[in-house]
Amino acid sequence: SAVISQKPSRDICQRGTSLTIQCQVDSQVTMMFWYRQQPGQSLTLIATANQGSEATYESGFVIDKFPISRPNLTFSTLTVSNMSPEDSSIYLCSVVSSSGLDYEQYFGPGTRLTVT
Amino acid sequence: SQQGEEDPQALSIQEGENATMNCSYKTSINNLQWYRQNSGRGLVHLILIRSNEREKHSGRLRVTLDTSKKSSSLLITASRAADTASYFCATDDTGFQKLVFGTGTRLLVSP
Numbered sequence: 001s002a003v004i005s006q007k008p009s010r011d012i013c014q015r016g017t018s019l020t021i022q023c024q025v026d027s028q029v030t031m032m033f034w035y036r037q038q039p040g041q042s043l044t045l046i047a048t049a050n051q052g053s054e055a056t057y058e059s060g061f062v063i064d065k066f067p068i069s070r071p072n073l074t075f076s077t078l079t080v081s082n083m084s085p086e087d088s089s090i091y092l093c094s095v096v097s098s099s100g101l102d103y104e105q106y107f108g109p110g111t112r113l114t115v116t
Numbered sequence: 117s118q119q120g121e122e123d124p125q126a127l128s129i130q131e132g133e134n135a136t137m138n139c140s141y142k143t144s145i146n147n148l149q150w151y152r153q154n155s156g157r158g159l160v161h162l163i164l165i166r167s168n169e170r171e172k173h174s175g176r177l178r179v180t181l182d183t184s185k186k187s188s189s190l191l192i193t194a195s196r197a198a199d200t201a202s203y204f205c206a207t208d209d210t211g212f213q214k215l216v217f218g219t220g221t222r223l224l225v226s227p
Contacts, residue, residue, distance in 0.1 A: 031213055043217040096213045107159040
């Protein structure tokens with residue numbers, strides 16, 4: 001299993017500013033992901049955070065808007081840049097723990113962002 | 117990736133009743149997973165079923181998978197008020213553990 005913490009848990013930000021969200025895991029993990037959950041919606045994968053190389057972004061998400069760092073196997077940050085009200089969402093990081101052929105994804109508690 | 121559909125969108129039952137949620141998806145998958153989310157908080161992994169499996173049980177949970185129909189169902193038996201949450205199916209299309217989530221079912225279990 002993996003225990004994940006995220007900082008901040010919530011924030012209210014003004015449009016045009018940036019916010020960096022931290023994700024800390026209690027053990028070394030290979031796979032780490034960032035997801036977005038817009039109000040009342042399901043989760044959408046933003047990117048895979050790769051240790052030692054650039055993140056891999058999904059369609060519709062770009063590095064300039066969502067820069068990601070992964071300096072080691074237990075930590076990652078996601079920055080939401082030049083924010084607009086449409087960026088108001090819950091942002092969650094997740095990690096994968098494998099057990100044989102199966103695996104589990106563990107999710108952090110999320111960061112609830114409101115942009116005014 | 118295209119998001120899966122879940123139905124019903126919302127389900128309201130009494131304690132002790134069974135709850136069934138359905139998930140349909142669009143592409144071939146490596147596995148399908150079900151998650152629970154309480155009140156917009158973090159997700160909890162419930163169960164994973166591989167593409168070559170048809171049914172799986174975990175406690176009060178029963179999951180079925182029909183790859184020919186690209187559909188899955190989650191059955192919660194003898195529901196409790198604590199089961200009140202949103203339930204999401206998620207598919208791993210690529211094998212790289214990048215999940216595509218369904219639209220979710222909001223379950224309300226009344227005492």
